[in-house]
Amino acid sequence: MKLTLSGIDRSFGDVQVLFDVDLVLNPGEVHALIGENGAGKSTTMKIMSGYLAPTAGQVLLDDVPATFAGSQDAEGRGVVLIHQEFNLAEQLTVEQNVFLGHELRRGPFLDKRAMRARTQALLERLNCKVSPDARVRDISNPDKQMVEIAKALGREARVLVMDEPTAVLTEREAEVLFEQVDRLRAEGVAILFTSHKLDEVKRISDRVTVMRDGRVVAQATTAEMSEDDMATAMVGRDVSSLYPARTRPVGDEVVLAVRDLNVPGHATDVSFDLHRGEILGIAGLIGSGRTETMEGLVGLRTATGRIEMHGQQVRFDRPRAALAAGMAYLTEDRKARGLLLAKGMRENLTLQSLPDFTAFLIDERAEDRALDRAIADFDIRAPHRKVEVGNLSGGNQQKLLLAKTMLADPEIVIIDEPTRGIDIGTKQQIYAFIHALVADGKSVIVISSEMQEVIGLADRVLVMRQGRVAGELTGDGIGEDRIVRLAMGLDGMRGAA
Amino acid sequence: MKLDLHVLGPILALVVLVLVGAAMNSNFLSAANVTNVLSRSAFIGIIAVGMTFVITAGGLDLSVGSMAAFIAGLMIMVMNGLLPTMGPGWPLVGVGVGAALLAGLLAGFLNGFLVTTMRIEAFIVTLGTMGIYRSLVTWLADGGTLSLDFGMRTVIRPIYYNGILGISWPIIVFALVAIAGETIMRRGAFGRHAAAVGSNDQVARYSSVDVNRVRMLTYVFLGLLVGIATIMYVPRLGSASSSTGVLWELEAIAAVIIGGTMLKGGFGRVWGTVIGVLILSLIDNILNLTDGVSPYLNGAIQGVIIILAVILQRERKAEG
Ligand SMILES: Nc1ncnc2c1ncn2[C@@H]1O[C@H](COP(=O)(O)OP(=O)(O)OP(=O)(O)O)[C@@H](O)[C@H]1O
Ligand SMILES: [Mg+2]
Numbered sequence: 001m002k003l004t005l006s007g008i009d010r011s012f013g014d015v016q017v018l019f020d021v022d023l024v025l026n027p028g029e030v031h032a033l034i035g036e037n038g039a040g041k042s043t044t045m046k047i048m049s050g051y052l053a054p055t056a057g058q059v060l061l062d063d064v065p066a067t068f069a070g071s072q073d074a075e076g077r078g079v080v081l082i083h084q085e086f087n088l089a090e091q092l093t094v095e096q097n098v099f100l101g102h103e104l105r106r107g108p109f110l111d112k113r114a115m116r117a118r119t120q121a122l123l124e125r126l127n128c129k130v131s132p133d134a135r136v137r138d139i140s141n142p143d144k145q146m147v148e149i150a151k152a153l154g155r156e157a158r159v160l161v162m163d164e165p166t167a168v169l170t171e172r173e174a175e176v177l178f179e180q181v182d183r184l185r186a187e188g189v190a191i192l193f194t195s196h197k198l199d200e201v202k203r204i205s206d207r208v209t210v211m212r213d214g215r216v217v218a219q220a221t222t223a224e225m226s227e228d229d230m231a232t233a234m235v236g237r238d239v240s241s242l243y244p245a246r247t248r249p250v251g252d253e254v255v256l257a258v259r260d261l262n263v264p265g266h267a268t269d270v271s272f273d274l275h276r277g278e279i280l281g282i283a284g285l286i287g288s289g290r291t292e293t294m295e296g297l298v299g300l301r302t303a304t305g306r307i308e309m310h311g312q313q314v315r316f317d318r319p320r321a322a323l324a325a326g327m328a329y330l331t332e333d334r335k336a337r338g339l340l341l342a343k344g345m346r347e348n349l350t351l352q353s354l355p356d357f358t359a360f361l362i363d364e365r366a367e368d369r370a371l372d373r374a375i376a377d378f379d380i381r382a383p384h385r386k387v388e389v390g391n392l393s394g395g396n397q398q399k400l401l402l403a404k405t406m407l408a409d410p411e412i413v414i415i416d417e418p419t420r421g422i423d424i425g426t427k428q429q430i431y432a433f434i435h436a437l438v439a440d441g442k443s444v445i446v447i448s449s450e451m452q453e454v455i456g457l458a459d460r461v462l463v464m465r466q467g468r469v470a471g472e473l474t475g476d477g478i479g480e481d482r483i484v485r486l487a488m489g490l491d492g493m494r495g496a497a
Numbered sequence: 498m499k500l501d502l503h504v505l506g507p508i509l510a511l512v513v514l515v516l517v518g519a520a521m522n523s524n525f526l527s528a529a530n531v532t533n534v535l536s537r538s539a540f541i542g543i544i545a546v547g548m549t550f551v552i553t554a555g556g557l558d559l560s561v562g563s564m565a566a567f568i569a570g571l572m573i574m575v576m577n578g579l580l581p582t583m584g585p586g587w588p589l590v591g592v593g594v595g596a597a598l599l600a601g602l603l604a605g606f607l608n609g610f611l612v613t614t615m616r617i618e619a620f621i622v623t624l625g626t627m628g629i630y631r632s633l634v635t636w637l638a639d640g641g642t643l644s645l646d647f648g649m650r651t652v653i654r655p656i657y658y659n660g661i662l663g664i665s666w667p668i669i670v671f672a673l674v675a676i677a678g679e680t681i682m683r684r685g686a687f688g689r690h691a692a693a694v695g696s697n698d699q700v701a702r703y704s705s706v707d708v709n710r711v712r713m714l715t716y717v718f719l720g721l722l723v724g725i726a727t728i729m730y731v732p733r734l735g736s737a738s739s740s741t742g743v744l745w746e747l748e749a750i751a752a753v754i755i756g757g758t759m760l761k762g763g764f765g766r767v768w769g770t771v772i773g774v775l776i777l778s779l780i781d782n783i784l785n786l787t788d789g790v791s792p793y794l795n796g797a798i799q800g801v802i803i804i805l806a807v808i809l810q811r812e813r814k815a816e817g
Binding site for chain 2: 300318319320322323329331336337338339340341342343347351352354355357358361362364404408
């Protein structure tokens, strides 16, 4: 089925975010929609799949104008959107989610047998090992993504729209997804996806549309555009040098020494040092215990072991204690753990450092000044100052989260997935920012599933596997191949399990 | 700027009620009636201010009515018990007041402890303590009424009936509590933290907010306010029984919700609660003053208002 957007405008209140967007999705074609954070990609996708109505313009299905009454209506006509954030019922099983709202029946009863068989078949097609009986809240993020896709396939999508499907996937998992995309393309499904990973765009798409500030600024076949062309069209400036060069050497002083840190169920005997002015990368597969180790370190989880800051032994039983000692952790999960989505930017920005803004009462003027500064320093683009944070685009939420963490002026910053869902221009800003921190004598730990990011940023890399430090790489020894081998536990001879 | 019904709604409702009341009975706006209405709302009002914080932080407290009865009983027994040694007078009142405040503090602490450290649902915990306090006061009164010694009653009466500049003490205390509450909620770090915890406790935790401490403090704060409300209440009748404070918890919660605080937590406003309390007591008062509608319908009308308030809240959400 062919889907056409013609002259789409969309406003939220007084703020117009889409301007005259035209886009054609052809059957059997994979179309990539790229653009900076807040460019309007998600909004465009929501309009084509019935979640939002356009303020002006038309959606056409096979050249016939279609007005969707809602997302249900669009799904009924074969247009399915997989959201940027998961849209699964956490308490239900995989099978129940796949058929949610479309349960198969035999007479008045649910046809459990048929649903089980269908679910099993869909999951197998996706090479996904989760059991149909598993509760969604218990399965990993990549598996959730697969369940979302199984759900879409189960609805017999003729137009499949995926908003950043690979943001939470490792490269390997993304590869599995792309095999499915290839297959669906061969079956004649029209596919649209967004990604901030331009190599993926290059690898999988046939056609690219670039958006900037709510407008389509470029449209071409993928073959005609290099990754650099895409980046330049998105950002409107040259972004070829993503990773800044070091301006100051790593210091000798050990600011943080961790010995035999154990986080029950997640990490075993983790030991490492962190030096002044150093960027320490932590690599590993999803589920290798990287996040949990760091959460144990800052008192978000119970942990045992010896932690020294500047040679003094410390114990953090709560994050406030770690923060007071100058160590802050920035979560990978900005929606569930990072930001209060129903509150404004100001409340979110100062939440962690509220004591600094409070004498007897909160100094709201000082808060406003801090927000002004954060908006300028981190280039946060919001429709207006009072916007609910949940309505900011993903990348701008991430920038706000970064601003919030830095407001406490920590000496050691642990950043978990610093650029998840962030556009390339912003990435460059965030990398520059991390470098500015270390140039300033602070120390940074970066956890990242993006190999290039770890390699490009870190002075030293710890690779974790199954809750242990599998190896440490420094200087020229940091390479994709070495990291992958350590992360997978390969000794060089055996292939992947 | 467009009219915000969620801000104006409760105020408009209050204004309408005042107009209706004034139209139906000429005594309605008399100083005596106004003082009477305000003094009676003070008990629930003081408690409802504390309830606003509990609900904003994502909690609930069903035990406040029984707690008030229990504290009232305790206060009376302490004063009666020490009367032979201390004699009637303000020192003894001071001891009674101290006992009430301490009991409120401890009762709030117990609720908070069970909710935070023991991780039991607030609904269950306070349903439990509600039953416990109610039963304890019935037991202390041996099924009847605990009465304050007559000599003491005359000493303590002024706490309810006197005041300054013609404004009675309960009204003054209510006003002070409300102003302090509104200030803390709007401009205090504690209010911000309570809203953060109620809005998403994980985010609060990851933002170095001590979630348990904030929750605990909301219950302790509420317990203390129940103690204060009881101190205002005991002088009025000079007695406590198993029917003291019945349904106060629901009235307090209703006032909070009518005032625009979200029942699921995350957002609260104390001034709204004050208006909620006034609305509830005005309905009661108007029905008592007029002949047209039976005062027995009081509960029904209050119920309708609560449901209307919640519908308004939902629309607020849908717009977001
Ligand atoms: N419900 C809403 N109310 C107000 N503004 C909104 C709403 N939804 C989106 N916006 C605004 O519309 C703009 C486009 O947002 P959108 O989510 O489409 O961006 P995006 O291109 O998907 O960005 P990202 O790469 O960060 O996901 C942003 O400025 C955002 O703040
Ligand atoms: Mg988006």
